[in-house]
Structures are given as structure tokens and as C-alpha cells.
Amino acid sequence: MVRTIFHIDVNSAFLSWEAAHRMSSGEDIDIRDIPSAVAGDPNKRRGVILAKSTSAKRYGINTGESLNAALKKCPGLKVVSPTPGIYKRYSNALMDLIYEYTDAVEQCSIDEAFMDVSGIVKKLGVPPVKLADGIRRRVQNELGFTVNIGISCNKLLAKAASELEKPNRTHTMYPDEIEYKYWTLPVREMNGVGSSAQKKLNRAAIKTIGDLAVANEIYLKSIFKSYGAVLHQKANGIDESPVEPRGEAKSxxxxxxxxxxxxxxxxxxxxxxxxxxxxxxxxxxxxxxxxxxxxxxxxxxxxxxxxxxxxxxxxxxxxxxxxxxxxxxxxxxxxxxxxxxxxxxxxxxxxxxxxxxxxxxxxxxxxxxxxxxxxxxxxxxxxxxxxxx
CATH class of the missing domain: 3.30.1490.100 (DNA polymerase, Y-family, little finger domain)
Incomplete structure (x- = not known):
């Protein structure tokens, strides 16, 4: 049976959760609408950027760069310190919501999860995109933040789909769509390709995921050994790994x-x-x-x-x-x-x-x-x- 897999990813999670919490506490300014970032210590100008708003991104501010460097790019940047307890609370609320749809949920991190909704789609005859859009609307209306949802027949392509245009979008990436949605992406954007692998691939004139998909597998093994075959499979959208739910719920x-x-x-x-x-x-x-x-x-x-x-x-x-x-x-x-x-x-x-x-x-x-x-x-x-x- 062809599976239907969702990948749910919170848009700029820490910043979104800070904003949702502040708005629910009565603040008038939504920090998602201004140049802002979650970072270490704004008073001492120390730490790194953990999350940034869309308008901060326009200044060239990147996640992981130093706060000092970000402030040089945007002196008026609104900086807030991280509050992990709030993030955990919002993460739990999101997981509670998606568990209402299926038990087949694999939480990958505090802000993302896979869902196997094959049974719901078959039982109710609901189109996957309509189901995903309903989940997105509920997250926004009930929890106060937005998510992207990627849809495909496996986890690899569902995650790749969720990384397309943001925020608050539903995207599909089925096997018959990978030629124009997946293969056109830079090879660095494929899951499993780090900076070191990217340099090796670029030296071999492999610039896009499509280049990697049509590359000779034997040649790839000569560069990456057995991992070359894994990269070749991923580039061709092949992934049979199951959604692995956590242990039995205690509450x-x-x-x-x-x-x-x-x-x-x-x-x-x-x-x-x-x-x-x-x-x-x-x-x-x-x-x-x-x-x-x-x-x-x-x-x-x-x-x-x-x-x-x-x-x-x-x-x-x-x-x-x-x-x-x-x-x-x-x-x-x-x-x-x-x-x-x-x-x-x-x-x-x-x-x-x-x-x-x-x-x-x-x-x-x-x-x-x-x-x-x-x-x-x-x-x-x-x-x-x-x-x-």
C-alpha cells in the first residue's frame, strides 16, 4: 500500500513560540512582524542567533551566526533571550494536537514530527492536502503559531516538501514531482549532505540533487565508499523507513x-x-x-x-x-x-x-x-x- 506521510515543521520555532506567548500575555507588537531574533544575552551582546523573523532574514541575518555580527547588519534588531520552558510547553501542545489524528507520530525534535496518516486518508476518503490544511489552520487558530506541512509517500520526500516555501504552507512532493521540485535544489539541501560532502560533490561537478540522482553509483562509492549508495538512493527519493511512534502513552x-x-x-x-x-x-x-x-x-x-x-x-x-x-x-x-x-x-x-x-x-x-x-x-x-x- 502506498503510504501518506506528513512532515510537520514549526516556522522559526523559538521565535514563533516567543511571539505567541508574548501576544497571549497582552503585548501589542508581534515580534514576527519586525526584525527580531532569539539569541543569547541581548544586554551583553553575546551568544548566537537561534531563530529570526522573516524581516530579519532580509538583512542577511542567519541562524547560528553571532549576535554581535547580526547587530552590525541590523542595529535595530529586537533581541529576546530564549525561554526553554515556554518552548517545551508549546511543543507539547503541538504534539497533543497532532496525536488527535493518529498514533503513528514520530517526534524528531522539539519542533518537528512525522505522521503516517495512511489509515485516516483511506478510512475517510479525505484528500491529504485538505487534511494537512485543516491541521495547519488548527495550529494557527488554537496554538497561535504556524507550521509547514510536507506530504509524500515517504519520510525523506515529506521532509523535503516541508522545506519549500515558508511560512504556513502545505506542499506535496510525490515521486512524479521530484524532477521539478526536488532535483532542481542545490545538493547541499538534501538530507544527509553536510558541508564536507558538498565540497566533494561540487568538485565532481555535482551541483544539484538532480545531478546526484543521475550520477554513476560506482563512481559515488569511489568517493564516499558505502555511503555513496545511500546518497544515490536519497537523491532518487527512495526511503522505506517507517514512522516510528514513541512508547505507550502514560497519559x-x-x-x-x-x-x-x-x-x-x-x-x-x-x-x-x-x-x-x-x-x-x-x-x-x-x-x-x-x-x-x-x-x-x-x-x-x-x-x-x-x-x-x-x-x-x-x-x-x-x-x-x-x-x-x-x-x-x-x-x-x-x-x-x-x-x-x-x-x-x-x-x-x-x-x-x-x-x-x-x-x-x-x-x-x-x-x-x-x-x-x-x-x-x-x-x-x-x-x-x-x-x-
């Missing part, structure tokens, strides 16, 4: 940073319901039930509080999760403005071992309804059906 969660302060239980319930639906969908996808529900609240002064509660019987249904989360929120909330809400299902087990109370007529009907809603939303988008609080 399933979803969270959101609200666009404005949440100051009433009615408003909080709207977020709790949406988060409960996302957690419930992922439980059903994995055929799991939860024996414990936890919630997290972050107030507008960035203080975090958490609470969890063991359940009398396991849950997987959206409304059951919501009711338990709402109860916890009412106990935990200090009647202060909230800017971040999260729900997590813990103490997971296989749904095949759920207790008899789950087979009651009412619960069975709700479970079927949840599954129908899951499929409709995957096909047409989350906004096609909305529950009332």
Missing part, C-alpha cells in the same frame, strides 16, 4: 492558551468542553479508557495550579470527561482571571477491560455518538459540529 492531554482572560465559569466551560472532546477522541483512537482526570489552570500572573481525581468507573466519552473536568475546575478555581486551561486523562488501560457500568444503555449510546462525531470532524473539520455547554 493523554490537551491544553489551550486563551486569547483573553477567562473570568467566568460559563466561559471556562466552553474551553473545558472543547478540550474534553479532544482528549476523548484520542482515547477512542487508542481504544483506551481513563481512571483519573486532571486539570491545570494558569492564571494571568502565570501562577500554575493543578488537581486530579480518581474515578469510580473508567471513562472515554466526551461528556463524562467534561463533567469530571468541570467539577475539578469549580473546586480549584480561585475566581481570578485565567489564561491557560489543560485537561489530562491518566491511569489508562485498554478499553476492552472496562467495567460493566460502561455497558449501560445510556453510556453505550453516547459512545456511538462520540465516534460518529469523531469521523465527521476528521472529514469536514472541527467546526462542522459544536456541542452546547
Amino acid at each position: 493523554i492531554g490537551n491544553s489551550t492558551t486563551t486569547p483573553r482572560d477567562v473570568e467566568s465559569i460559563e466561559e471556562a466551560c466552553k474551553y473545558l468542553l472543547k478540550l474534553s472532546e479532544n482528549v476523548g477522541r484520542r482515547l477512542r483512537q487508542k481504544k483506551l479508557v481513563s481512571h483519573c482526570i486532571g486539570i491545570e489552570i494558569r492564571y494571568s500572573d502565570f501562577r500554575n495550579v493543578q488537581m486530579q481525581s480518581a474515578l469510580h468507573s473508567p471513562v472515554e466519552g466526551d461528556l463524562e470527561i467534561y463533567q469530571n473536568a468541570k467539577s475539578l475546575f469549580e473546586k480549584l478555581w480561585e475566581k481570578r482571571p485565567v489564561r491557560h486551561i489543560g485537561i489530562r486523562a491518566l491511569q489508562l488501560e485498554s478499553g476492552n477491560e472496562q467495567q460493566m457500568s460502561f455497558l449501560e444503555e445510556g453510556n453505550c449510546g453516547e459512545g456511538k455518538l462520540d465516534s460518529v462525531i469523531d469521523n465527521i470532524r476528521l472529514r469536514y473539520g472541527d467546526d462542522i459540529i459544536k456541542r452546547m455547554v
